[in-house]
Amino acid sequence: MTADKDALRTAAERALIEQYEAAKPGDAVAALRERAFAGFGERGLPHRRVEEWKYTDLRRGMSEALPIAEMPAADEAKAAVEAVAGFGDMAGTRIVFVNGLFAPELSKLQAVEGLIITSLAAALAEGAPEGLGDLAASVTDTALDLNTAFMRDGALITVADGATIEEPVEIMHVAAGEPAATYTRHVVRVGAGASVRFTEVYSGKGAYQTNTAIEFSAADKAQVVWSKLQNEDHQAQHLSTFVSQLEAEVNFDHFVFNAGSHLARTQAFLRFNGEYSKAGLRGAMLIGEDQHSDVTLVVDHAVPNCESREYFKSAIDGKASGVFQGRINVFQHAQKTDGQMMCQALLLSDGAEMAYKPELEIFADDVQCAHGATSGQIDEDLLFYLRARGIPEAEARTLLILAFLSEVIEEIGDEAVVDVLEERTRTWLGY
Structure with missing residues (x-):
């Protein structure tokens, strides 16, 4: 069976296996990496027969696995970062990653009471970082497995209980130099009663590949706003996974602005773990030419009395294709759940396409849940x-x-x- 499976692998799948075997890290999370890569080895790259990836055939879209990126020369890295508009100068703290590697000399780091930031690479050199892989373990997904297997650097961010971070914390990702692949993993924990805003930026030049993942948790009564700008080069590939868990009485707003990449998949998995929390997952998709952009959301209402809002709008031109998959799961004991989902698209050309797959799975009887989807022209x-x-x-x-x-x-x-x-x-x- 193994021989048959190997014979059916694509060139990109074989290259990924060779890369992993050649550079298998022997760090403190080697066992975690091994389990994740075994999952990839079993399933391979997702394709149309994988229900969660039905509208985004990554096996077909990812024709090659690029070599893992290295840090470019200092002047090249600096020029690439300075060329990124991002969210401007609003950030009080900016953590910059060039080709997936932390660049402290290009970052904007200052002492902020209640905010602790550590490089993942530095933390791995000392042992297994607390919380790494905990939330990701609840998700079965090939893109996330590859991120876990190959992750090299990222940010470990902790916001202390009761802290109020006045200015936004920005995580900036920039690709520079020859086409290559980057794998970043961030672990972000916001303490009880804390208040913070995050901005996240992706930009670069060329036909590179980005695979990024974030594990995010918010303790009781935290207030968090997270804004993401995905403006990768139109030749690039962007795979991102956001896994989050909210405790009681949390207010969490997450917004994604997708305008870049030739092929993009933005997926978010959110679980309500405490009562009386509210979450908004919103975004805008602006694509044209032959771009393909996929937004996939899964929200688990695992406890009663929580509210979720999923609201996305798209403008699609040329021969571009958009995808929105939204799923709300209401567990049996999650009474008084309020979950609403809406996606709307403007098709600006005859060749533009939009695929919708909204889903509700409800096992409680005292709930308010609805979904809707529209598409049309001006x-x-x-x-x-x-x-x-x-x-x-x-x-x-x-x-x-x-x-x-x-x-x-x-x-x-x-x-x-x-x-x-x-x-x-x-x-x-x-x-």
Whole structure:
């Protein structure tokens, strides 16, 4: 059987196996890596017959496995970081990773009371970091398995109980140099009663491959806002996994702005572990030409009295294809659950496509859950209304698209982030 399986592997799968065997790390988490890679060896790259990846055939889309990236020359790394617009200068603390490796000299690090940041690579040199792999163990997924097997660096971030971090903490990822693959893993823990905002940026040049994963936990009564800007090069591949667990009375808002990559998969797994918590998973997708972007969300209501909101909007042009898969699981004892899901797309060309797969699995009887999905073209009546008032057709179309996307962007609630993302939207629209 093993011989038959090996014969059926793709060139990328064989290359990944060779890379792992050649550079098998003997660090404190070697057993964790081994288990993860065994999962990949058993399943291979996901394809259309894997239900969770039905609309994103990674086996076909990932034609080769690039070598693992190394840190470029100092001047090249500096130039690449300076070229990234990101969220501007709003961050009080910025943790920069170039080609998946921590770059302290390019980071913006300062002493902030209640905030502790450590490099994953530095922590691995001393032993197994606390919490690494704990949340990821609850998810069976090939992209996450590969991240666990190959992870080299990342940030271990702890926000102390009761701390209020006034300025955002930014995690910036930049790719530079020859095409290569990066694997970053971040573990973020927010203490009880703490308040913090995170921004996350991905950018680069060339046909590189990004595989990133975040394990995030929030203790009782934490307040967290997380904004992600995925603006990878249009030749790049972006795979990201966000695994989160919320304790009681947490307010958590997560927003994803997807505009980059040739092939992108953004997946989030969220579990309510304490009562009276609220979570918003929202985002905007702006793609064109031959881009493919997949957003997959799984929310587990494992306890009563929690509220979740999933709200995504997309603008799709050219021959691009978008995917939204949302799943809300309500456990048997999770009474008084309120889970709502909505996804809407504007198809800006005849070749644009959008696939939806919203799901509810409910085992409790006292709940409020619903899902909806719409797709269509620009409303011709609204377009006529604007043109009748002297606005040229191209500008009128742009204004309608911007208004459509701004509706979800403005739900972030952070004015500075909203301004940045709306400006990004205008740039994408050529406005």
